[in-house]
Amino acid sequence: MNMAASERRRRSVRIEHADARLEQVESVAASATVRHVDQLDTETLAAVYRAVSEDRPVSTAATDLEPGEILVFTDYYRVARV
Amino acid sequence: MTQYVIIGDGISGSSAAETLREEDPDAKITVITDEGEPLYNRILIKEHAKGKLPEAPISIHDEDWYQEREIDLSLNTHVTSVDTDAKVVNTHDSGEIPYDKLLVATGGTPTQLPVENSDADGIHHFWTFEDARGIREHAENADKGVIVGAGLLGIDFAAVCGAQGIEAEYLMRGDRWWRYALSGDGAEIMHEGMREVGVEPVFDSGVDHFETDDDGHVTAAVDPNGDRYECDFVGAAIGLNFNTEFLRGSGIERDNGIVVDEHMQTNVDDVYAAGDLTRFYDVLLGEQAQNGSWGSAKEQGRVAAVNMAADEEAEGFQWVSSYSITHFDFPFLSFGHPTLGDEHAERRYSDTEWRRIAFKDGRIVGGVLIGDLSPQSKFKQLMREQRVVADQADVLLEQSVDLDDLAAPQEQ
Ligand SMILES: Cc1cc2nc3c(=O)[nH]c(=O)nc-3n(C[C@H](O)[C@H](O)[C@H](O)COP(=O)(O)OP(=O)(O)OC[C@H]3O[C@@H](n4cnc5c(N)ncnc54)[C@H](O)[C@@H]3O)c2cc1C
Numbered sequence: 001m002n003m004a005a006s007e008r009r010r011r012s013v014r015i016e017h018a019d020a021r022l023e024q025v026e027s028v029a030a031s032a033t034v035r036h037v038d039q040l041d042t043e044t045l046a047a048v049y050r051a052v053s054e055d056r057p058v059s060t061a062a063t064d065l066e067p068g069e070i071l072v073f074t075d076y077y078r079v080a081r082v
Numbered sequence: 083m084t085q086y087v088i089i090g091d092g093i094s095g096s097s098a099a100e101t102l103r104e105e106d107p108d109a110k111i112t113v114i115t116d117e118g119e120p121l122y123n124r125i126l127i128k129e130h131a132k133g134k135l136p137e138a139p140i141s142i143h144d145e146d147w148y149q150e151r152e153i154d155l156s157l158n159t160h161v162t163s164v165d166t167d168a169k170v171v172n173t174h175d176s177g178e179i180p181y182d183k184l185l186v187a188t189g190g191t192p193t194q195l196p197v198e199n200s201d202a203d204g205i206h207h208f209w210t211f212e213d214a215r216g217i218r219e220h221a222e223n224a225d226k227g228v229i230v231g232a233g234l235l236g237i238d239f240a241a242v243c244g245a246q247g248i249e250a251e252y253l254m255r256g257d258r259w260w261r262y263a264l265s266g267d268g269a270e271i272m273h274e275g276m277r278e279v280g281v282e283p284v285f286d287s288g289v290d291h292f293e294t295d296d297d298g299h300v301t302a303a304v305d306p307n308g309d310r311y312e313c314d315f316v317g318a319a320i321g322l323n324f325n326t327e328f329l330r331g332s333g334i335e336r337d338n339g340i341v342v343d344e345h346m347q348t349n350v351d352d353v354y355a356a357g358d359l360t361r362f363y364d365v366l367l368g369e370q371a372q373n374g375s376w377g378s379a380k381e382q383g384r385v386a387a388v389n390m391a392a393d394e395e396a397e398g399f400q401w402v403s404s405y406s407i408t409h410f411d412f413p414f415l416s417f418g419h420p421t422l423g424d425e426h427a428e429r430r431y432s433d434t435e436w437r438r439i440a441f442k443d444g445r446i447v448g449g450v451l452i453g454d455l456s457p458q459s460k461f462k463q464l465m466r467e468q469r470v471v472a473d474q475a476d477v478l479l480e481q482s483v484d485l486d487d488l489a490a491p492q493e494q
Contacts, residue, residue: 028134034135038406049455074413
């Protein structure tokens with residue numbers, strides 16, 4: 001087994017505390033903060049993809065997501081605190 | 083006090099300005115742009131053109147942002163030449179601006195189709211926020227569209243047509259969309275996505291010339307086969323010309339872009355370049371390469387600024403670029419250099435899921451994921467680690483990729 005990979009996995013399990021959901025939104029207010037998924041780092045993109053494809057919550061601490069911001073992916077999603 | 087001049091206020095120039103201020107608090111920093119507005123989010127302007135996003139969230143910096151950081155911002159200022167002996171930048175109407183260190187971050191301009199009437203009203207190119215405003219306004223009133231350019235920027239026009247209810251034909255030169263990175267299987271998923279939004283791909287086509295009415299407005303595109311496609315809206319995205327003409331005579335090495343090393347240094351002392359227009363030394367690929375993506379441009383600006391401020395080769399650029407298409411029900415992500423490589427492996431998983439990996443000397447150098455993005459971070463990790471894995475492509479093509487299934491890396 002690749003030790004570096006398993007160590008990384010253990011670490012990510014430890015810090016992950018899912019505190020937000022991605023809620024689909026239909027329209028965007030002028031005052032909103034909006035980011036495209038290509039502005040996200042690799043791990044945040046992975047978390048967003050998991051959240052959308054598996055309908056799972058995400059951790060804002062373990063990613064660089066900001067509560068309240070809107071993400072442009074295959075739909076528009078708001079990062080909403082749970 | 084060092085005087086830094088940055089030409090271009092796109093993401094690479096702006097990220098360099100921000101980093102320079104952090105690294106060198108006392109320096110004089112000047113940012114020059116020929117656009118009329120400070121940095122905005124170029125990768126979101128397509129959402130504005132689609133009619134889905136208002137203008138305000140697309141703006142990134144206002145003029146106060148520069149003032150607060152004591153960065154001089156010159157809007158609407160076109161740089162006409164650079165004298166690298168005298169170390170001055172010449173502008174069209176603000177005179178000479180001296181520099182100690184210069185960053186060229188001027189990106190590119192869309193190439194105009196070299197055919198008759200390609201400058202007619204109603205034919206759009208897409209690079210600036212101003213372009214997006216014009217495209218949106220016109221698209222809201224247009225009925226029939228034609229799109230030219232079977233690549234990553236052309237497909238944004240397809241999405242605009244789809245979102246704005248324009249029935250469109252997408253004229254492609256070969257037998258599929260983005261044929262340099264996708265096989266028939268992968269491209270067919272994209273073609274289906276286009277059809278679902280009302281855009282019909284037309285293969286082995288292209289544009290021979292446009293027809294116009296008496297007012298100079300486009301009325302049809304005629305392809306090289308003589309087939310005529312009526313339209314009142316055209317989106318053309320056949321490539322970029324890098325904005326380097328003002329460097330003529332400067333001694334800065336150019337080769338379809340500006341040649342830089344991994345520290346973003348050109349061949350001329352104290353001149354750096356960053357962003358889309360660089361032909362940089364890619365340490366992962368082991369050769370000169372080009373990226374055309376937001377994340378890469380931002381990182382190149384940051385790395386250039388770190389090295390400019392340090393006055394030495396303090397940091398190298400090492401980055402796996404990625405570029406998404408978010409217009410359809412299924413996601414699409416290309417990473418690294420998907421059009422390069424000497425070996426390829428691919429698999430189709432369903433009507434909307436497909437994967438292709440490009441290898442060079444056995445190492446992953448890029449790829450395309452359609453429908454299922456789950457392996458992206460693992461593939462990027464393998465790229466960064468430069469692991470030789472082409473002989474284990476089966477593991478990488480499993481629907482669920484487990485890197486522990488790869489044989490342990492050999493000691494080099
Ligand atoms: C419609 C569209 C959609 C895109 N979608 C994506 C996407 O989904 N994901 C992704 O990663 N990337 C995307 N990109 C690409 C991404 O936007 C670019 O890679 C990135 O913005 C490049 O930044 P840059 O700073 O290198 O250049 P630019 O943003 O082009 O900035 C260069 C600036 O220099 C100015 N300039 C040029 N010449 C002069 C001169 N002589 N004097 C003064 N100023 C000058 C220009 O006007 C411009 O403001 C897209 C691009 C477009 C146009």
